[in-house]
Amino acid sequence: MFRFFIRRVALTLPTFVALMFVTFVAVRLVPGDPIEARTGERGIAPERLAMLRHELGLDRPVWQQFLDYANGIVHGDFGVSIVTKTPVLHEFAILFPATLELTLCGLIFAIVLGIPAGVIAAVKRGSFFDHSVMTVALTGYSMPIFWWGLLLIMFMSEYLGLTPVSGRMDLINYYFEPVTGFMLIDSLLSGQEGAFGSAVAHLILPSIVLGTIPLAVIARMTRSSMLEVLGEDYVRTARAKGLSPLRVVGLHALRNALIPVVTVIGLQTGTLLAGAVLTETIFAWPGVGKWLIESIARRDYPALQGGIMLISGIVILVNLIVDLTYVAINPRIRHG
Amino acid sequence: MSLLSIRNLSVTFATGRGPFRAVDKVDLDVATGELVAIVGESGSGKSVAMLAVMGLLPWTATVTADRLSFDGKDLLALSPRERRKIIGRDLAMIFQEPMSSLNPCFTVGFQLREAMAAHLDLDKAARQARAIELLELVGIPEPERRLKAFPHQLSGGMSQRVMIAMALACRPKLIIADEPTTALDVTIQAQILDLLLRLQKDSGVGLVLITHDMGVVAETAQRVCVHYAGQQVEMQPTRGLFRDPHHPYTSALLAALPERASGRILPSIPGVVPGLADRPAGCLFSPRCRFATQTCRTIPPPRAGAELGYALCHTPLVEGHPRGLKKLEVPA
Numbered sequence A: 001m002f003r004f005f006i007r008r009v010a011l012t013l014p015t016f017v018a019l020m021f022v023t024f025v026a027v028r029l030v031p032g033d034p035i036e037a038r039t040g041e042r043g044i045a046p047e048r049l050a051m052l053r054h055e056l057g058l059d060r061p062v063w064q065q066f067l068d069y070a071n072g073i074v075h076g077d078f079g080v081s082i083v084t085k086t087p088v089l090h091e092f093a094i095l096f097p098a099t100l101e102l103t104l105c106g107l108i109f110a111i112v113l114g115i116p117a118g119v120i121a122a123v124k125r126g127s128f129f130d131h132s133v134m135t136v137a138l139t140g141y142s143m144p145i146f147w148w149g150l151l152l153i154m155f156m157s158e159y160l161g162l163t164p165v166s167g168r169m170d171l172i173n174y175y176f177e178p179v180t181g182f183m184l185i186d187s188l189l190s191g192q193e194g195a196f197g198s199a200v201a202h203l204i205l206p207s208i209v210l211g212t213i214p215l216a217v218i219a220r221m222t223r224s225s226m227l228e229v230l231g232e233d234y235v236r237t238a239r240a241k242g243l244s245p246l247r248v249v250g251l252h253a254l255r256n257a258l259i260p261v262v263t264v265i266g267l268q269t270g271t272l273l274a275g276a277v278l279t280e281t282i283f284a285w286p287g288v289g290k291w292l293i294e295s296i297a298r299r300d301y302p303a304l305q306g307g308i309m310l311i312s313g314i315v316i317l318v319n320l321i322v323d324l325t326y327v328a329i330n331p332r333i334r335h336g
Numbered sequence B: 001m002s003l004l005s006i007r008n009l010s011v012t013f014a015t016g017r018g019p020f021r022a023v024d025k026v027d028l029d030v031a032t033g034e035l036v037a038i039v040g041e042s043g044s045g046k047s048v049a050m051l052a053v054m055g056l057l058p059w060t061a062t063v064t065a066d067r068l069s070f071d072g073k074d075l076l077a078l079s080p081r082e083r084r085k086i087i088g089r090d091l092a093m094i095f096q097e098p099m100s101s102l103n104p105c106f107t108v109g110f111q112l113r114e115a116m117a118a119h120l121d122l123d124k125a126a127r128q129a130r131a132i133e134l135l136e137l138v139g140i141p142e143p144e145r146r147l148k149a150f151p152h153q154l155s156g157g158m159s160q161r162v163m164i165a166m167a168l169a170c171r172p173k174l175i176i177a178d179e180p181t182t183a184l185d186v187t188i189q190a191q192i193l194d195l196l197l198r199l200q201k202d203s204g205v206g207l208v209l210i211t212h213d214m215g216v217v218a219e220t221a222q223r224v225c226v227h228y229a230g231q232q233v234e235m236q237p238t239r240g241l242f243r244d245p246h247h248p249y250t251s252a253l254l255a256a257l258p259e260r261a262s263g264r265i266l267p268s269i270p271g272v273v274p275g276l277a278d279r280p281a282g283c284l285f286s287p288r289c290r291f292a293t294q295t296c297r298t299i300p301p302p303r304a305g306a307e308l309g310y311a312l313c314h315t316p317l318v319e320g321h322p323r324g325l326k327k328l329e330v331p332a
């Protein structure tokens, strides 16, 4: 177990190096640079452009810029945003809780609906429920996030008037300083009546939009995994003991069926964080995704590089945790 | 009064190519403490018939019977909930594949105590004590340590011992053992079988033993049922069956034994069991039968009486010769 842990951690190092290189190059492949992006159509005198570029170190050879950037990251320094002049790490830390809150809620939505739907579809295979679940899952999986988000806003917010259109909180009626950065927690801590409800209401649509694809993936994976497990000999043994169907399916079968599902859920974190970028843009959600999109527009190289590195680092970390969880819930590997 | 009583049990599977009758009008009676053997080639519906008794068939199966009673209760009339009270407590089953029959995610102890928790009024400590006692009973050394083991840490023989312990956990009245040694190494087959037979003798539990081992049948069973292509072609007390088989299939089985009553594995006889597509119109065994006549090939055979081993045959054998064969119908 310990050796597995060490090996698995060591494997992430090359990924990080490759990632560092790819983000550096990708960011620079976008036409224009931070100065041009800021001056826009007005234009700028060539001497002044050269001076500003020199100030930002953009006139130095690219390989030297890369070494500086890599050196910084190794020392935990993600640079300073060209636009806001604040450290990238600091900006990220302020914005990330919003993204994390959204991502977690999207994931919880997907898991809470996806696993039971998959289990019931498998147990009642071929039924109307099964066909409905699979049809909805396929539709959800192929739905473009942007279009789905706008559709939900039109129906739920505009037509029914049930949910807010954008943001994280009704700022007209409530105001409080962030403590944890998680609106659900901060609104409770503020003690203001109705603030928590507002936080929940703001989370509903973005979570549904973000959670739809993982929901489809989880439901389908649970169903197929469950179908396989239900035919196993040990499920028959469990039934031969006279256990209730709930215990046979919910404990003996599900425990085995969940092993591949947990892996799939872990692999969804990448999808979720990528989806968060779009979802945050649709719902004006002040998180890392929206910030990254804005940084692209501003060609804010340090913010982009650092932001992508941090997000990717989190995805890698989550995948690592998933792998370790996989080992923990699967005795055949744990005691291998 | 028999413990298990079955009359005309039939099981039909809905398959992609239409209904398939895997078990066709099978009878069985088992008394308390009795050992009844079921023999027959693979695919003759032995497992399916016993799974029907347990109520463990998949949803594609339709089970019908004139009588399916256990311990005085009509199993078909019970609600699923009432039936689950019997299954695992009074009626237990041991399966062919011990390695895949234990849940890989739970410890041996958990799976053993679970059956007790479902049926017996024992507290946690009592269940643990009984679990240790059971492992000792089935000859597993260091029971405390083994209870904490996961199934993949056990050998096949060890797993089957655990399965036997699990079947015994609630002191059942009847155990169905479906080829309990077929999947094991030859060297441990005898050990496991001896264990099962010793426990059966000691506890006085009824045992239905599905097996390929005619030697074991001859030595241990009180009665033998012979299955062929889903049908029960003969049923006799063991001694009578080995001395004077009445169905040509039984006769062929015994004749093919290397040395009568001491052969190891069920011998093979020429031909194959008919499948869904190639069912003959008359007797299902007629294509492979030495004595088959035109009648056999066209008309389904009647069932003979007890004196002829309930043989499903137009011309049951007596001392190896077809009885009541009409003069004109010369065997092919």
Ligand SMILES: Nc1ncnc2c1ncn2[C@@H]1O[C@H](COP(=O)(O)OP(=O)(O)O)[C@@H](O)[C@H]1O
Pocket: B013, B015, B020, B022, B040, B041, B042, B043, B044, B045, B046, B047, B048, B049, B058, B060
């Ligand atoms: N779930 C099922 N669906 C369709 N056919 C089945 C199913 N289970 C068993 N059968 C068929 O029923 C017949 C009897 O099988 P079985 O009882 O396992 O034979 P055996 O006598 O070897 O135990 C076989 O032809 C098998 O293919």
Ligand SMILES: [Mg+2]
Pocket: B046, B047, B048, B178, B179
């Ligand atoms: Mg079988």
